[in-house]
Amino acid sequence: MKTVLISGAGIAGSTLAYWLTRHGFEPTVVERARGRRSSGNPVDVRGPARVVVERMGVLPELLAAATRVTRLSFVDDHGRRIGGMAMPSDDIELPRADLARLLSSAATADYLYDDTITALHQDPGGVDVTFENAAPGRFDLVIGADGLHSAVRRLAFGPERRFIDHLGIYVATVPLPDLVLDPHEVLLHNTPGRAVALHPGTGRGGAAFFFRSRAVPDFDHRDTDQHKRLLADAFAGGSWRIPDLLDQVPRADDLFFDSVSRVRLGSWSTGRIALLGDAASCVSLFGDGSTLAIAGAATLADALAAHRDDHAAALRAYESQHRRLTKPKQRFVSPASRLLIPATSYGIAARNAGTRLLSAVSRTRAA
Ligand SMILES: Cc1cc2nc3c(=O)[nH]c(=O)nc-3n(C[C@H](O)[C@H](O)[C@H](O)COP(=O)(O)OP(=O)(O)OC[C@H]3O[C@@H](n4cnc5c(N)ncnc54)[C@H](O)[C@@H]3O)c2cc1C
Incomplete structure (x- = not known):
């Protein structure tokens, strides 16, 4: 051989x-x-x-x-930090x-x-x-x-x-060269069954959109026009920075969209x-x-x-x-997706409160 x-x-x-x-x-x-x-x-x-x-x-x-990311922060509609977690320090x-x-x-x-x-x-x-x-x-x-x-x-x-099994979630990512973020922090905004993350990347930041949905019957992972439509429908009426981010999607040269599978x-x-x-x-x-x-x-x-x-x-x-x-x-x-994209308001609140409690405990231990 x-x-x-x-x-x-x-x-x-x-x-x-x-x-x-x-x-x-x-x-x-x-x-x-x-x-x-x-x-x-x-x-x-x-x-x-x-x-x-x-x-x-x-x-x-x-x-x-x-x-240089060290932290994932959960934010509310006004961008206030309402929970979060440190990223494992040994990861590259x-x-x-x-x-x-x-x-x-x-x-x-x-x-x-x-x-x-x-x-x-x-x-x-x-x-x-x-x-x-x-x-x-x-x-x-x-x-x-x-x-x-x-x-x-x-x-x-x-x-x-x-x-291939569709796992009930779609994901889209789009590079946003003009995005200015703290290089150490990823921001995550949730509504039930929806999540939008802003990542600083390495000089070229980007947004990721996640939404829970049954398999779209005629889904085609190569059809960018279909992806733009699905994204606009899933996040219509969204708060925080979502309207502005959605405005940028049609101009994006490198939209990735697929079923989480x-x-x-x-x-x-x-x-x-x-x-x-x-x-x-x-x-x-x-x-x-x-x-x-x-x-x-x-x-x-x-x-x-x-x-x-x-x-x-x-x-x-x-x-x-x-x-x-x-x-x-x-x-x-399942556990990982419940943490990132809780399906309900209760799930979002429980996750945020849980991570605040964990942070408080580790601060007390460190003191
Ligand atoms: C949005 C998103 C976020 C992710 N985040 C993480 C994360 O944080 N951590 C993590 O560990 N993993 C993450 N993953 C998963 C990770 O990207 C993949 O598991 C990993 O890239 C798999 O590596 P691979 O080499 O098998 O496939 P790929 O990296 O997909 O490479 C496949 C290669 O094959 C080429 N190719 C495709 N079709 C053909 C063809 N017909 N002929 C010739 N070449 C072809 C492609 O161009 C590509 O170069 C994420 C995935 C996605 C979609």
């Missing part, structure tokens, strides 16, 4: 490319985007992922690119695309940008791959690290509706094709997805190195080890 095609130069794909090269494999990465991007929604690197990036030697770059939080760019800069793989896999045919000796732009190729293994709406999963496992598959591999990161086990918002993507990539590379001549044994070892991390995260969605 030598040649590995990775679909997706995101967090999982870039980390995998790095470790496969280190283990003597020859990875090729195909990425739909035109090149390495920067910015994006802030994500976290913590726990097992912090260990992996340290071993990759990119921890100093990640720390330099990190946000940085824009998603910055993280992927720094991880991919560390890897010495062949990159095919602005391209995607269009067909996969495997036989006992390898996988024949057709691309939209590049010439067809044959690889020993193909790994789908191409996110929630994975093309590899669709081509090798079946249509995504069989594997869970991906579940009975098996993450079929023959010589396997899935990694969100493609295998996404919990879009509340599941430490970026940490799991990094940790899973390192586990997969180690398993392939340990079972060089037996891809089936390697993929089994990867899956059984990494599922131990993903399973608890997939169960954690």
Whole structure:
């Protein structure tokens, strides 16, 4: 086993490319985007992922690119702080695309940008791959690290509706370059079933909108006009800074909107094709997805190195080890979403009072 095609130069794909090269494999990465991007929604690197990036030697770059956020504050209609919590101090939080760019800069793989896999045919000796732009190729293994709406999963496992559950929440994020905020603080405003967060980012702040809703029947994650309509309807009549933020959405060049979703598959591999990161086990918002993507990539590379001549044994070892991390995260969605987006006024008041009490207790302990 030598040649590995990775679909997706995101967090999982870039980390995998790095470790496969280190283990003597020859990875090729195909990425739909035109090149390495920067910015994006802030994500976290913590726990097992912090260990992996340290071993990759990119921890100093990640720390330099990190946000300086230390606190999440809940605000009322007048912007007054009515609760909140400190952010864990060991976490590294940085824009998603910055993280992927720094991880991919560390890897010495062949990159095919602005391209995607269009067909996969495997036989006992390898996988024949057709691309939209590049010439067809044959690889020993193909790994789908191409996110929630994975093309590899669709081509090798079946249509995504069989594997994705809508978790009753939609999320939208929009960069707001003119937003001026305290660089240490994220602001969160709630009404029942709705939340709007303002994040200072790293010089380029942004807003995130969350709302509870049943699955929209004709929802299309690529239809920006539909997203703008859904957002305007969900937050119509909103207070605080919401009217002004909504005014900016139609002019935004980079609106992200999607269902908060869970991906579940009975098996993450079929023959010589396997899935990694969100493609295998996404919990879009509340599941430490970026940490799991990094940790899973390192586990997969180690398993392939340990079972060089037996891809089936390697993929089994990867899956059984990494599922131990993903399973608890997939169960954690409800409590986390109740904290961020309480469904009722009572839920909002109880959360705010609870966090005020916790802060008072920790201040007393510190005194
Ligand atoms: C709004 C939002 C906020 C989040 N906040 C957090 C957070 O605070 N903490 C946290 O840990 N996680 C967070 N996450 C989750 C985290 O972003 C993901 O779990 C993580 O990015 C998964 O990494 P990945 O590499 O599997 O997928 P991605 O980062 O999505 O990367 C997939 C890559 O594949 C490429 N691709 C897609 N389709 C194709 C194709 N057909 N062909 C080739 N390439 C393709 C994409 O362009 C991308 O580069 C958040 C997610 C969202 C949506």
